[in-house]
Amino acid sequence: MNNNNLTDKPYILLTPGPLTTSSGVKSAMLKDWCTWDNEYNSLVQDMRKRVLDVAEAGDDYTMIPMQGSGTFSVEAVLTSVVGENEKVLILSNGAYGDRMKTICDTAKVKNTIYKIEQTETYDLSHLESILKEDKEITHVAVVHCETTSGILNPIKEIGVIVKNHNKTFIVDAMSSFGGIHFSIPEYQIDFLISSSNKCIQGVPGFGFIIARKSELLKCEGKARSHSLDIFDQWKVMESGNGKWRFTSPTHVVRAFYQALLELEAEGGVKAREKRYTENQDKLVKGMDTLGFKAIITLEKQSPIITTFYAPNHPDYKFENFYSKLKEQGFVIYPGKLTKEESFRIGNIGEVYPTDIDTLINSIKNSMFWR
DSSP states (O other): OOOOOTTTOSSEEOSSSSOOOOHHHHHGGGSOOOTTOHHHHHHHHHHHHHHHHHTTOOTTEEEEEEESOHHHHHHHHHHHHSOTTOOEEEEESSHHHHHHHHHHHHHTOOEEEEEOOTTOOOOHHHHHHHHHHOTTOOEEEEESEETTTTEEOOHHHHHHHHHHTTOEEEEEOTTTTTTSOOOTTTTTOSEEEEETTSTTOOOSSEEEEEEEHHHHGGGTTTOSOSTTOHHHHHHHHHHTTSOOSSOOOHHHHHHHHHHHHHHHHHTSHHHHHHHHHHHHHHHHHHHHHTTOOBSSOGGGBOSSEEEEEOOOOTTOOHHHHHHHHHHTTEEOEEOOOSSSOEEEEEOOSSOOHHHHHHHHHHHHHTOTTO
């Protein structure tokens, strides 16, 4: 299955998405589709069902694709689900939790935030206290894998507390869905948000929401945006047998459908998580031999992306390091932490342990500051 080569791929993207895709996913975009065509709309419907299967969600849930980047879908949920007389508690330990706060403030969605350090996870007893004290809170929103650092937040435990207080539970699983095994019903999630270009290993162009139908039905008339109204998007898709309200990203949908087939062929989410975990384990051990230390401790680390301390050397510059690695066929991410100089390396996409071996050797050859 590992068919990486630098002829087909001038470099491997070691990022949290967009990411390196298979030749099959790329090839799927070579055919043009009509958004009104029954064949295409049937494919959309099958895609929606397959995503629900990945989520281990039954008939109580539905899948709503939404044009645009993943952030469009996050905004679509927050502005469609939280009504004018309701209030969302946002949990944040990174840039994407903070972005939810920005979305709510911009759209005048009533909110409050429980913000902690970017390298820490939430104090569940404090969360309990917030929900006991602030009776106005009706919804709770959290990021599963916060790619600012690579930390994995305990959404199962958070979900238990949220539901004990009868709140609606919103999870941004942008960079974890399809790459970390979990069951949406078991985790008591009402709205889950992800994107076509993450662990399913498709290309950018649309996000999607997995919604509990009983909660979705409460959203009619709540939306603060016409184009981002998830209830109307769902209603049209249901009545039109897979028809999108506005122009569908047809090539991206077809690529995503192929990516779903390839996920199934790999053995499903558990098999993909195993590969990503092997990648991450090999990465951290290899980097350690070169003197690079991971910022997030092992028990809090996701297999999605890892943040490393930047070298403490006067000659080190990330831009130079990045360029040297790119020349050798690898693209990494700059750091996003506010208090530490760092850089990030992703493990997801069409990337295998042998690629990580090559990467470690390339990093060794790129350490110009030594």
